[in-house]
Amino acid sequence: MSTEAPAIFAPRPGLLPRLADRLLRRPRMFVFLMVLPITLWLGIVYVGALIALLIQSFFSIDEFSGMVVREFTLKTYGELLRPANLDILLRTVVMAGAVTLAAAVMAFPIAYFAARYARGIWKALFYVGVMLPLWSSYLVKVYAWKLVLAKEGILNWIFAKLHLTWALDAFLGLPVIGGNSLSVSYAGTFLVFLYIWLPYMIMPLQAALVRVPPGLIEAAADLGAHPGQSFRMIILPLALPGMVAGSIFTFSLTLGDYIVPQIIGNSRLFLGQAVYLQHGTAGNIPLAAAFTVVPIVVMGLYLWGARRMGAFDAL
Template sequence: MTASAEPMRSSGGSRLGDVFWRRPGLPVLVMLTPPVLWLGIVYVGSLLTLLMQSFYSLDDFSGLVVPEFTLSTYAQLLTPANFDIIRRTVVMAALVTVADAIIAFPIAYMAARYARGHWKALFYLAVMLPLWSSYLVKVYAWKLILAKEGILNWLFETLHLTPLLDLVLAIPGVGGNSLSVSSIGTFLVFVYVWLPYMILPTQAALERVPANLVDASSDLGGRPSATFRHVILPLAFPGIVAGSIFTFSLTLGDYIIPQIVGTSRLFIGQAVYAQQGTAGNIPLAAAFTVVPVVIMGIYLTIAKRLGAFDAL
């Protein structure tokens, strides 16, 4: 009986192999079907459901969602309070992206041009190491660092710069009682957390800058500043834009960092959480969620034209 089962299994496997051999595209179809279904149903389906919910409204009397097409929910986004949330989030995302690009470029340049062997491995380890630790641990650690009794305040006090810090914290809309409850603190934590996502694409782009072009610029009498402006920066710019996709989008949708470090002024992620969880206003929460999707759609279109995807 065992001997007869073996030929049956062999013949079944042979028939299946023959089918795959005659239809070369069939194995690819079999392997891609589960992830495509998952992407189509769970991801795209969720986005379509979200978009559909954003065109509903909330009945003020009963507190129930009215499943009828309306633009009144999107009109609520233009109210001063809600529009201020959107503006604040976009401005913070842009500032974080610019700051990360300024900090990341010299680090990436040193790694691409001068780091070799063990030093390059050490560079990758140093950049990736913060990503291996817990996201929440890093945020709470920064809350302690920025607190009034934290090490940063101690450093300002040691350097006799406390009056300068107090002057900055006194700026309306930017400061607060301490760095841990100010927009400056939120900005610093965002810059730190997303910095690796800017360094790696920038470093990859700088690796692809031909050394002979830099040498040719020097041979032709170009100063280092001119070489940087006309050779290095244009060729590395797609990598910077690629990194900005991560830093901008992650800041745009994050709600944990502003919840732990910063003021009581809301960001888009916090508004979505509050409207969906506390207020129960699902349509307005969905409309808020559509905002970063639209912004990132426009941003990715511009980034693609700038060649950012070639640097990823």
């Protein structure tokens, strides 16, 4: 007389336990149900908002009544080609590119030191030092820089104590980047942008440099490569994915920011300020939407170019 062995996992009574058992036996269905809520959220709220924004950009504003004319037209995009609006777009893209390039140059030695040499308490101090500025309020940091860069600020005081006021005045006298003080100049706006977004470049670069095998650099040295060749042929290509990831943050965040140029800078508008002005003050929602489409297109082209260069292959 043979008896059946008891099941290792006996069916549990109740509706919910049975459903849970069925899901655990079907991993694909389990993963699908886990991903479904966030997918619906992104699809409805995020992508839906972008589609609504794109649709709004093809409308126009009636110059007499100030009402939105809900008819398909390219008139609003034509307004972006006006000299004043083109100047805003060019100014913003140049600033974002300069901030991204400077952040990459400054972040690389910091990230390289942390990845290759920092150990134990020093690595912990590195993470704290990089992340600490992100723990404070965004507005507090910007207003603090406003005080630092003002004529009565600590930076001017340091230059005066070092008898270098003439050098600061000469720098502020330069066309385009200068001004009455650093707090109302493009140079000051650049410094604050660089300070605010630098951690977003350091962390991806450090994560990429950690994955560089030390044996490759030692092998290159054994084969006669000097440090410059090792950097150009081994370290930089392997760190490129992290640099691209960091540049996505710094470039896109600078493109859309309006608080920094509103507080630090002169009366010349940046893209974020133009969107805020057209949407909140002028009430020209189609033009504000068209301005907003520009950074989306710019970032799309940037990501496409980075992918063509193979920057995402090692991500």
